[in-house]
Amino acid sequence: MELANMFQMIATILEIKGESGFKVNANIKVARVLEELVEDIRSIDDPTSIDGIGKSSAKKIQQFIETGIVPEFNELADSIPSGLLDVMRVQGLGPKTVGRLWKEAEVVDLSTLREAIDDGRLESLPRMGRKTIDNISDALAFLESSAGRKRIGKAMPIAEAIIALLRAIEGVLQIEFAGSLRRGKETIGDIDILASTDEPVLLADSFCSMSNVTKILAQGQTKCSVRIDAGMQVDLRIVENSAFGAAMLYFTGSKEHNVALRERAIQQGKRLNEYGLFEDDGDETPPQQRGVDPIARSEEEIYAALKSPWIPAELREDRGELDDKDLGNLITEKDIKCDLHCHTIASDGHMTIEELAMYAIARGYHTIAVTDHSQSSAQANGLKPDRLRKHIDAIHEVNEALKEITILAGSEVDILTNGELDYDDELLALLDIVVASPHVSLHQSSSDATTRLLKAIEHPLVHIIGHPTGRIINKRRGLEPNMQTLIDAAVATNTALELNANSLRLDLRDTHVKAAVEAGAMISVNTDAHVPEHFDQLRYGIGTARRGWLTPAGCINCFSHEDLTAWLDRA
């Protein structure tokens, strides 16, 4: 993590210093590759075997691992004020302007930028008009007031509400969200909406005058950008109806996927932009401006013309999805046949056993597991052994009474700091299902966390490891075990790793799921429902699962009742 950050900083510093954009991009790519790496970089003999890492970066990585010092980075860092990296985060300020602000107005960080705005220092600079300065001032205030990317669970309902509002505007033909929201990312930078309409001016006006708009950043014929009161930016792109598919492809991204796709087009003598896929006729002017018809318009047509299968949006991250591999049939919400991690009023849930069962029946599940907290989770009203025994009897009673569904008596048993479980084996053996989860000591070292979780995975009575890292998105980093080691152990012991679908958690995360899928470990997608609404969080878990290339065959929640029973009874 630290290492990825270093390469990101190198990229930004090089940018400010006016180095080649290609060099900058190369460093950004190294940062991204390291960030997404599931294995411990220390355990990789030759980093250049990883796509995007060349000799120069490998040397820096080696220096970092061996000494913790990378001389080239230190030199770079010393060459500019460190606060300029923060200034680069201000919307509208890029490397050129930041470089000028530094050299010509003595701006070295966010607070000196504020001073420079307030004392009028900027006004004397060339190409610094009133509007530009006002925009910088606003963007600075916005940066200070909002904390970056928002959880998908927050962004999605906002996006859906905006789309529902705009869909009703006269003339609108098609309107969808694109961007990271469509790709199902765990956090969303800004909401991208794509529309086609017979009345573009009316749509643009309606969009910019929504009641939650706090500032209009741009308003043009085809592109509008606003800030809304939830502290997010929303972009609306308006395209011709015939170009909607190509535009969806483009605005869904990711940027890295688009670049890879365009390079593929060029290799095949074609040219791809948001208006479609064109034959490259050597003319510099964009083909759509010359009235040239595209050879492919929809997403499906464009992928097909580029000799690739259609790629689900969640996979478009340039993580090998264009390598002509079989992408399989990715898991969908309707493949989920049971939820194996839920709470009742016995611990910190708000539903009775019966209510839980009713909601599960309404979703068409064949099985629901009652997994209340164990004794150590006192704050969650965890069950002491005698209460658990009674709870098991109560669950079995309701199970007898309800023929429409199987209710499993389970527990979400704490994995204690040392890896031991919070109940003895004799008690655990009475349960139909055991979900073992870490809740405390979430700041322990990577090696301690690995040992701790490994012990739980290898426990013969444990079926599922619940939210393995314990992270809370944007709030708590959680454990950082060697995930590859845990995955290998999960495969060996046939223990499932949970993908907790709650949008606060999404734990395992997408890259972990992908590594687990590649290794053949079973995944369990559960909502960890405490209240009825939590069942609706499943969509975010499924988005993350798809981003991890998960298929129904790799997910125990997709098993038939019979197969699940057999899997739970495994020796």
Next chain:
DNA sequence: GCCGTTTTCGGCCCGACTGTTTTCAGTCG
């Protein structure tokens, strides 16, 4: 700085909008 089904050099995605410009640089996605 990285990479290779036109390979070890010479490329590296593409278009819209803004502000301050008389023709475009900078930024963004």
